[in-house]
Amino acid sequence: METRELRYFVAVAEELHFGRAAQRLGIAQPPLSRAVAGLERRLGTLLLERSSRGVTLTGAGAVLLREARAALDAVEAAERRTRRAALAATGHPTVVLAAKAGASGELLAKLLDAYAAEPGAVAVDVVLCGPGEQARLLHDGRADVALLHRPFDDTAGFDTEDLHTEGQVAILPAAHPLSARPHLRLAEVTDLPDLPLPRWPHPDGTFPDGPGPQVRDHTQLTQLIALGRACAVVPESGSTGLREGLTAVPVPDAPHVTTVIAWPPHSHSTAVAALVRAATDL
Amino acid sequence: METRELRYFVAVAEELHFGRAAQRLGIAQPPLSRAVAGLERRLGTLLLERSSRGVTLTGAGAVLLREARAALDAVEAAERRTRRAALAATGHPTVVLAAKAGASGELLAKLLDAYAAEPGAVAVDVVLCGPGEQARLLHDGRADVALLHRPFDDTAGFDTEDLHTEGQVAILPAAHPLSARPHLRLAEVTDLPDLPLPRWPHPDGTFPDGPGPQVRDHTQLTQLIALGRACAVVPESGSTGLREGLTAVPVPDAPHVTTVIAWPPHSHSTAVAALVRAATDL
DNA sequence: GACGGCGATACCGCCCGGGTATCGGTGCTG
DNA sequence: CAGCACCGATACCCGGGCGGTATCGCCGTC
The missing domain is CATH 3.40.190.10 (Periplasmic binding protein-like II)
Structure with missing residues (x-):
């Protein structure tokens, strides 16, 4: 198996659409179809279930998707580490x-x-x-x-x-009733109807569904809490130097x-x- | 980087000889030289130091050898695991x-x-x-x-x-003077001039240098010890059901x-x- | 039933990977 | 020191395969 084939398969498996995958790869659709078909022929198994309306992964395809990502990471790592070794030797x-x-x-x-x-x-x-x-x-x-x-x-x-x-603490608006408590249980914090937990982006940039506001960094988080739109449970060290209007309350039963x-x-x-x-x- | 290039480079890096590597790969030498040169060109660094008498690895080459082996393992694993997933689904x-x-x-x-x-x-x-x-x-x-x-x-x-x-025990010929001792220190066993430790093969089948006899499996080992040509330090569980003429003596300071x-x-x-x-x- | 979207197929051209022949350099040898 | 053997690089050619365009077959949808 060549890395080119793996890259092609991963693109199709992620897009679940030959046309879009081909566009992403910068090639036309027919060579992509052929490459994946060749992979399937050599592996002796179907990797993708084709219907006239798009594509789904088979069990073997799901395995190959996971393994191919790991393998491509390893190949990329080989390239980068070699480059860096060469750089380190001279510069x-x-x-x-x-x-x-x-x-x-x-x-x-x-x-x-x-x-x-x-x-x-x-x-x-x-x-x-x-x-x-x-x-x-x-x-x-x-x-x-x-x-x-x-x-x-x-x-x-x-x-x-x-x-x-370290343990974790809940970050709450100073004005919130719970902020006066000496400590909280995790369950008390995780489903406050008025202060939902925020949603962090997945690595691919999309956000999970849910009631909380979307946040991308720590600044946004503290700002939203200060505005009374969210709360958060963070490691103790994340609560040093809190801005005005925020309170940290220990949550002893949160995982260390x-x-x-x-x-x-x-x-x-x-x-x-x-x-x-x-x-x-x- | 394609896996073909990595396979080629690994072959040369292991053989340290383009001709032999080409033979091992089942291709002629010139394409091999070109492929490695292309890899070096794209990485922007020398991987192999060519002298008229063979080849040595550069620092970057050594890094790529290690990384390429890992990457090729990952690619092979992807192929095998996909095959096995397909098999598991049907059979x-x-x-x-x-x-x-x-x-x-x-x-x-x-x-x-x-x-x-x-x-x-x-x-x-x-x-x-x-x-x-x-x-x-x-x-x-x-x-x-x-x-x-x-x-x-x-x-x-x-x-x-x-x-x-578990702890480890020394396996000695029953007739050896040390076999009567209740326990031994590791140093006492590792350099007995009359009973050297045997040499096990490397994964590639070659043996390290040293005084001891070459052994390939447990049967050979016990036979050699019974013949008074070697001794060994093995986990306790490896000493159950010892053949006639062998004695196991605990070695408390051997690593568990x-x-x-x-x-x-x-x-x-x-x-x-x-x-x-x-x-x-x- | 016409249309549109999607993947597969047919066919073509070109690049690149692999082959043979040969060169250039270097260490050994008589 | 000349000759040689060895080794990697280079020159050149050929064929397969990869990628391209055009088109087909299938199916869901107006």
Whole structure:
């Protein structure tokens, strides 16, 4: 199987439409049909169920979609890591660290300071990304190391070290009746009819259905809470330096959040190893 | 990057010789030279240092070799898992379990029994393989789940559950003076001039250099020890039912061995999940 | 029953991957 | 030191396959 075929199949499986997929790939529709048919012939199985009104995935097709994405990520990672290795050999070596925007601010600052103080430290490019994006960056080679947050992020397939565990707090408008309470139960916060939980975008940019307002970053979130249009449950460290009009109330029965540092297995980078050591020694 | 190019590069990087690599690939040497040159051109870096006497890897080349192997494994896994998904949909679904030949015999038997007793259990193909081969099988899709042994096997990149931990014992000829001792220190066993540790083959079939005899399986090992030509340090469970003339002596300071069950992250197979559950409930 | 949307098929041209022949450089050897 | 053997690169040619356009077959919808 060639990566071209996998890319073609993934495009069709995602669009569920040969025409749109072909457009996305920048080719015409017939070669795309042929390529997928060839894949099916060589695998000896149907991957897509064609009706005259579009396309659906078969069971084998669903498996291949998942596996092909992983394989294409691995190929992309190979290309990117090789490029970066070549760059590091001639120019200035760097490490790319992925972190969720608006999270772990203080920990991140301390980590960068601690690492920079080490002998032989190289430049660290910090990539701030959306929730759940860190794993993708690590998988496809755009990042060398990442800060993840269990249980929200999926750490499967990486080597990790735990850095820090903390409880969660509810962020409420200071004027809200619940904000005077010493602590809250999770159930009390998750279905307040007047203060729905906001909806975060999926990695593809779409939003899940639901009653809450759509938010894209931490600023929007605090603003919406201050306006009395939403509430949120966030790790304690996300409640430092709250703006006027917001209150943080502990939620003891919310799952604890562990910040972990993660890197691809078999990473041979000494810089990543030093960064991990600096992180665990914090 | 196409998988063809990666396969070609890996062949050259492993052989360090364009001619032999071409022969292995079943093509002529000139197209191979061109393909690698094209890869280098597009990556903008030298991957191989050519001298008139053979070839050496550059730093970037070493990175690409490692990454390309992982990527090709992922592509192979995609193909195999799709094939198996198609098979499972029409015929009889199976799970492939990889285990080291001659290890964990009793645990494996109990696991298979426990799983077979569960409702909805599917057929389990047990693949017995050489030391360290299980991870490869899991990576490239030939196996769905494996029994590994820490710290010998590399569990990086898999989800795992610990099953069993045990100490190690030295296997000695009954006539050897040390066999009467109640226990031994590891250092006492590892450099006995009269009983060297045997050499196990690498995954590629070659043997490391050293004084000990070459062995390929457990039978050869016990035979050599009985002949007074070698000794070995193995997990306790590997010493049950020893043949006449062999003695097992505990080695308390040898690292403990943990048998773990491992599977690829993001496995969606219910059969694998049931097998893991049966294993942890043993 | 005509139309429109969608995937498959037919057919064509061209690029690229693979083949043979040969060159250039280098270390070994008598 | 000349000759040689070895190894990778280059030159050149050929054919298959990939991508393009045109068209068909199928079906749901006015």
